[in-house]
Amino acid sequence: MKLATLRDGTRDGALVVVSRSGDRFAPARQVAPSLQAALDDWDRARPGLEKLSAAVQDQSIETRPLNVEALAAPLPRAYEWVDGSAYLSHVLLVRRARGAEPPTTIRTDPLVYQGGSGVLLGPTDPIVVPDLQWGADFESEVCVVLGDTPRGVRANEAEAYVRLIMLANDVTYRSLVPAELEKGFGFFCSKPATAFSPFAVTPDELGAAWRDGRVHLRLRSYLNGVLVGDPEAGDAMHFSFFDLIAHITRTRAYTAGTILGSGTVSNDDPARGVSCLAERRARESVEHGTPRTPFLAPGDRVWIEMLTHEDWNPFGTIVQEVVSE
C-alpha cells in the first residue's frame, strides 16, 4: 500500500491512503491520525490501512483527487534520520573531489551518519540556498522506515523491521563539508533539512524489485528538466539495507519511525550519470582539470523519481525549486 501525509496544520499532518496511480486518496484518520501513530501501533494499524487501501483501489469508498503540493514528507518530523553511504562509487568520487582518502574499511564497515530529523521537507518544498558560496547540491537516495528495532539485529533477521520504502533528497552544502569533517565530529551545518518523496510504500508494492534488502530499480534525477542520472539502485548498493540495519543496531535500539537512507545512489558506469552534482564535478575535474557544472542556484529545479519496469511511479516525484530565502 501507498501512504502519504497531508498538511493539515498539525505537526505530524494527516495520514492518507493513496491509490496505486497516485492521483486519488482517502483519509485514514479512522485507523491512525498520522503516519507516526500508525508506525507506533503497526500491528493494529496495518490491517486497517490495507483494508482502506483495497477500498481506494476498487473505488468502493469515496476518494479525493490528490494534489502533491498539499503533501508534507511522509514523516514531517521523525525520531531519527540515519543515512548510510552504501554506494562505493559515490564515496570514492566525492572523497577524491575533496582530496580526502576513502576509509580503508570501505568494503567491510558501512559508513553512516546521524542526520537532523526534527524538520523534514515535503516533496515540493523549496531548497533554500541563502548563500551561493555554500555549494548546495542534491543527493538522490532510497530509504526505508523502520519499526521498533532492537539492539543486535543480524542482517538475515533485518527484513522484519522494514515497514516502508521511500525516496529522499539529502540536500548538502558541499563547501561547508571539508571544514566540518576536519573537526572530526561529522556533518552538521553542511546538512540542512532533507526532503522526501510524496509516498511511502510497503515493500510488497515493489514486488520482485525489492529483494536482498535492495530496491532493484533505476533512480532518476533531473536538473532543470534534463535527466542527469539514472543509476541502478540495486546491485551497486554494496551494503544492503539489511547490512545497514545490522551495523546501526550494533550498540543501540531504534524506535518506530526511524528513517534509514542508502546514501547517494551511484554506479561505476559514467553512462548512468549522477545522483548529485559533486560526482559530476569530480568526473569533470578528472577529465578537464576543473569542474564545469556549478552547484545549485535559485531558480534551478530538481526532480527525483523511480519508475518500475512497468513505468509505474511508486513513490511519486520529488519536485523542488531552489530559492534564496
Place this chain on the structure above:
Amino acid sequence: MKLATLRDGTRDGALVVVSRSGDRFAPARQVAPSLQAALDDWDRARPGLEKLSAAVQDQSIETRPLNVEALAAPLPRAYEWVDGSAYLSHVLLVRRARGAEPPTTIRTDPLVYQGGSGVLLGPTDPIVVPDLQWGADFESEVCVVLGDTPRGVRANEAEAYVRLIMLANDVTYRSLVPAELEKGFGFFCSKPATAFSPFAVTPDELGAAWRDGRVHLRLRSYLNGVLVGDPEAGDAMHFSFFDLIAHITRTRAYTAGTILGSGTVSNDDPARGVSCLAERRARESVEHGTPRTPFLAPGDRVWIEMLTHEDWNPFGTIVQEVVSE
C-alpha cells in the same frame, strides 16, 4: 517549575509536575498528556503547568510520593539530540588521549555532533556494556530543551528558545571512537543511548545560576559512591548554549523538544576532577605513562547531580548501574 515523565506504558509517558523538593508530584494530564505535547503547544501549556506547580508547592491539590525509579527520561524519545563539546579542556584532554590533534578552530567554531534520539534512557536505567573491550564511559553534561527554533538565530536572541534545562549522561564506548572517527562521518556506534536526569526545570528555577546561557553550578559525578569530579559548569563553558544555538541554526531550523547538550563538563584545574573516565585516564597517562583507571564494568554505579548553593538538587540524580546485558 519542575517537570518529569512517569512511565505509564505509553511511548511518551505521562507528564507530571514535581514539588521543589522532588519528592511529591501531581499528574499534568489535564494540561498535556506528555512533555512533548506540552512543548508542542508551550504558550498554551505553560500557564496551566505553572498553576499546577504552584498548587503542588502550596499543597492545595493532592500529590503523590515520587519514586524516581518510575521515571522515564523527561523526553523518552526526542526529535533531535544535538550534543556540543563546549568545554575546551575536555576536548584537549580526550583528543590527546587518543593521539588526535584538536581542531585548529577550537576557540571560534563550536564542535557539535548529532546523537541518536529515538530511544533515550531514564535516570535509573542501566548502562548496558555487552563487551568490556568497548571501553564504556560516562559523560556528565548539562543540556537544554528547545522550543521551535528557526534558522538563523543570533546568540543574543537565543534565550527565547530555551524551554527547559536538565542533565545528561552521554554514555560513550571509547574504544569504538577512533575507528569510527577515522571514517570521517562522526560518532555512531560509539554512542549508545543517552540517559537524562529525573527532572527538567524551567530556567527561572535556577535563579541567578542561569545566566549568559550557562549554568553556573558545579556538576558532581560519583563512581561507586566516590566523588570523581565536581567541575564548575559555568565559566569554563567556552561556547554558551546561546552560542551553540547560533551555531546549529546556521543552516536549519529545529522542532520543539530538540535537546541540546553542553558536552562533558570539564575544568582546567585537575583538582576539580573529571566528568568522564577518559579525562582521568588521559591525566594518568601524562603522569604515569599509562592509564590506571579501567573503563566501566558490570556492577559499577554512576551518579550525576548538581546542587545549588543552597544544597538544593534541582534536576534530581542520575543513578545508573552498569550491566552486561
